[in-house]
Amino acid sequence: MERVLVILPHPDDEVFGLSGTLAQLIDQGAIVTYACLTLGEMGRNMGFPPFASRVTLPQIRRGELEESCAAIGIQDLRMLGFHDKTIEFEDKVFLDEHIHALIEEVKPDVIFTFYPGYSVHPDHDATGEAVVRTVGRLPEADRPPVYCMAFSRDHEQAIGKPDISFDVRDYLKNKLAALRAHRSQFQAADIIGSKQHTDKEIRERFGTERFWTYKFETWK
Amino acid sequence: MMQPIHPAEVQRRLESLKDQDVYIHLEMTTGAYAAHHDASKHPAATFITNAVIQYSHSLISGNGPYRVGLKMLQGWIYSEGLTHYEENEPERLILAGHDQQGKLVVSLQLSREPF
Ligand SMILES: [Zn+2]
Numbered sequence: 001m002e003r004v005l006v007i008l009p010h011p012d013d014e015v016f017g018l019s020g021t022l023a024q025l026i027d028q029g030a031i032v033t034y035a036c037l038t039l040g041e042m043g044r045n046m047g048f049p050p051f052a053s054r055v056t057l058p059q060i061r062r063g064e065l066e067e068s069c070a071a072i073g074i075q076d077l078r079m080l081g082f083h084d085k086t087i088e089f090e091d092k093v094f095l096d097e098h099i100h101a102l103i104e105e106v107k108p109d110v111i112f113t114f115y116p117g118y119s120v121h122p123d124h125d126a127t128g129e130a131v132v133r134t135v136g137r138l139p140e141a142d143r144p145p146v147y148c149m150a151f152s153r154d155h156e157q158a159i160g161k162p163d164i165s166f167d168v169r170d171y172l173k174n175k176l177a178a179l180r181a182h183r184s185q186f187q188a189a190d191i192i193g194s195k196q197h198t199d200k201e202i203r204e205r206f207g208t209e210r211f212w213t214y215k216f217e218t219w220k
Numbered sequence: 221m222m223q224p225i226h227p228a229e230v231q232r233r234l235e236s237l238k239d240q241d242v243y244i245h246l247e248m249t250t251g252a253y254a255a256h257h258d259a260s261k262h263p264a265a266t267f268i269t270n271a272v273i274q275y276s277h278s279l280i281s282g283n284g285p286y287r288v289g290l291k292m293l294q295g296w297i298y299s300e301g302l303t304h305y306e307e308n309e310p311e312r313l314i315l316a317g318h319d320q321q322g323k324l325v326v327s328l329q330l331s332r333e334p335f
Pocket residue numbers: 009010012013121124
């Protein structure tokens with residue numbers, strides 16, 4: 001996997017499910033392009049106590065995203081300028097054109113995104129859908145594998161067990177630094193635990209990242 | 221930096237923006253993850269951004285969280301649950317209501333320029 005394309009709608013979507021995997025692939029020589037569709041400008045978290053406002057949040061989150069990408073080692077970050085919460089309503093031709101152009105340019109060996117329908121936030125589902133729609137339109141031989149994250153309730157009943165998993169225990173430093181970068185969104189101390197969690201617990205909780213390879217024969 | 225609401229200061233800014241075309245951002249949200257974290261919750265959100273309005277009368281009321289009412293020529297704008305304002309934005313009015321976890325629940329913003 002030399003060329004990796006990540007397509008997600010919000011700054012911070014990369015943290016929990018993917019950052020360790022990306023850090024590992026980059027360590028092994030991959031070049032990662034991360035296309036983040038929005039700036040998460042409609043997010044509800046503004047720091048605690050709140051330090052951001054609706055007006056300042058987009059710029060704050062842009063900075064947090066850049067810091068997170070630096071922690072992971074991502075070489076190529078693109079912010080596509082879509083508006084948070086609107087991906088499902090966006091003109092599909094317009095959206096797909098953007099994604100198609102990225103695929104043409106990057107020529108990825110693999111694409112990471114959200115599993116359409118099983119990723120809770122409407123922007124997540126709509127982003128995954130757009131990726132799958134666009135890749136599905138390519139001739140079969142040209143389709144890069146699409147590795148999807150899923151976390152909705154009962155998603156395994158519908159889509160089964162993940163078929164890809166990465167042991168990222170050696171890259172937890174990057175992952176925790178990415179988590180801490182998004183300081184308006186996460187109270188890292190609450191998530192990681194101030195001191196209560198042992199290293200072992202953290203490794204178990206954050207040490208594996210799992211994906212579903214999208215099956216295009218089920219797509220129509 | 222967002223600060224706890226200072227009602228007199230907010231009232232001053234409301235007055236300074238009345239009787240003219242202003243852009244409004246008005247929003248209320250429970251968050252897209254409400255039902256994911258607790259199935260009994262009903263996720264709801266609504267916003268309107270950069271609509272142009274004009275009001276002739278305005279008031280911030282309550283003891284905190286605060287309410288704001290704006291009287292327009294043909295109707296009203298109402299917002300409840302406001303807790304914070306942006307003090308370093310003298311030209312605009314940035315109001316928000318945050319819950320006990322600091323998450324935004326409601327926001328009301330007025331500006332002479334689009335957001
Ligand atoms: Zn997200």
